[in-house]
C-alpha cells in the first residue's frame with residue numbers, strides 16, 4: 206500500500222528532523238523543517254490507476270498543500286472531492302475514489318504526526334531530574350502546596366524565582382556552550398531567542414533536553430550490563446561493572462565515583478544514595494542525599510508497590526535493584542553533561558564592557574549634578590539613562 210510506504214517515510218523524515226533539533230511544520234518557516242520537502246517526492250498521479258486530466262503530470266502532494274491555506278483545508282478539500290466522486294458514480298469516478306481516499310489519508314497521517322509532535326514539545330509534565338542539573342526536582346517539599354509551576358521542573362538550587370542567581374548563571378552557561386559548540390539544537394535555541402523566550406508553557410523540558418545533548422545517553426552506560434548479565438549476577442557486581450565502565454562513557458564523572466565499591470553497601474538503594482549521590486553532592490549538609498532518603502519511601506511506593514503499602518527507608522530491599530542501576534546511569538549522564546557545559550569557556554567582555562559604559566555614564570551625570578546644584582539627583586540620572594533608581598544606587602556603590 207502506498208499509505209504504508211508513506212507512513213514509513215514520514216516517520217523517517219520526522220526522526221531525522223528531531224536529530225537535527227528541528228520541529229516539522231505544515232508551512233515553510235526558516236526555524237522549522239517544512240513537510241513540503243517530503244511531500245515533493247510524491248506525485249499526485251501515483252495515487253490513481255488512471256491518469257487524471259485535471260492536474261499536470263508534475264503535480265505533487267507539496268503543490269496540493271501549497272494551493273490550500275492550510276493542511277486542514279487540504280484535507281477538507283479532498284473530503285469534498287471524495288463525496289462528490291461518490292455522488293457522481295460512474296466507472297471512471299469509482300477508480301478515482303480509491304486514489305482520493307489514499308491521498309486524503311496520507312495528508313491525515315501528516316496532520317496527526319504534526320499534532321503529536323506539537324503536544325510533545327509543549328508538554329508540561331513534571332520532570333524527575335532538574336532541567337539544569339543532575340539533582341532531583343523538589344516538587345514534594347512544601348512548594349507543592351504553593352502550586353508553583355516551576356517547582357515541578359527544577360531542584361532547589363535552580364528554582365527560577367527562589368534562587369535566581371544560580372538559575373541565570375547556569376542557564377547562561379548552557380546557552381553560551383550551545384552557541385560555541387554549534388550544538389544540534391542551535392536552531393531551536395535561535396527560535397526561542399527570537400521570541401525572547403516568551404512562552405505560555407514552561408521551557409524547562411526543552412532546557413532539560415538541551416543540557417542532555419552535551420553528553421551520551423544514560424543507555425550508553427546501562428547497556429554494558431546487558432552484555433555481562435547472567436541470572437546469578439548480583440546487583441553489586443552489576444553496579445561495579447557500571448562504575449568501571451563510567452571511565453570510558455562518562456570520564457569526567459568517573460573521577461567522583463572511582464572509589465565506590467558496591468560490595469560495601471547493604472542494598473542498591475544505599476549504594477545509589479549514600480555512594481553515588483553522596484559523591485556528587487558537594488554541599489556540606491549533604492542536602493541532596495537527605496532529600497533522597499526522605500523521598501525514597503514515597504517514590505518507591507507509587508509505581509512499583511501497591512499504594513497503600515507503607516515502606517520505610519530501612520525496608521528498601523534489592524527487588525528494585527535494576528531500577529537503582531538505571532537511575533545511577535541517568536544521574537551520571539546529567540552530571541557529565543553539566544561538567545561538560547561548565548568546562549566550555551564562556552566568551553567574556555560583552556557584559557563587562559556594557560557595565561563599564563553604564564558606570565561611566567552615571568559618573569558623568571553625577572559630576573554634572575554636583576557641578577550644577579551641589580546635590581545628587583538620582584531620579585534624574587535614572588530617567589536620563591532609562592534605568593531604575595535602585596539600579597543607579599547599585600552602580601554608585603561600585604564606582
Ligand SMILES: [Zn+2]
Pocket residue numbers: 335336337338339340359360361362363
Ligand atoms: Zn538543578
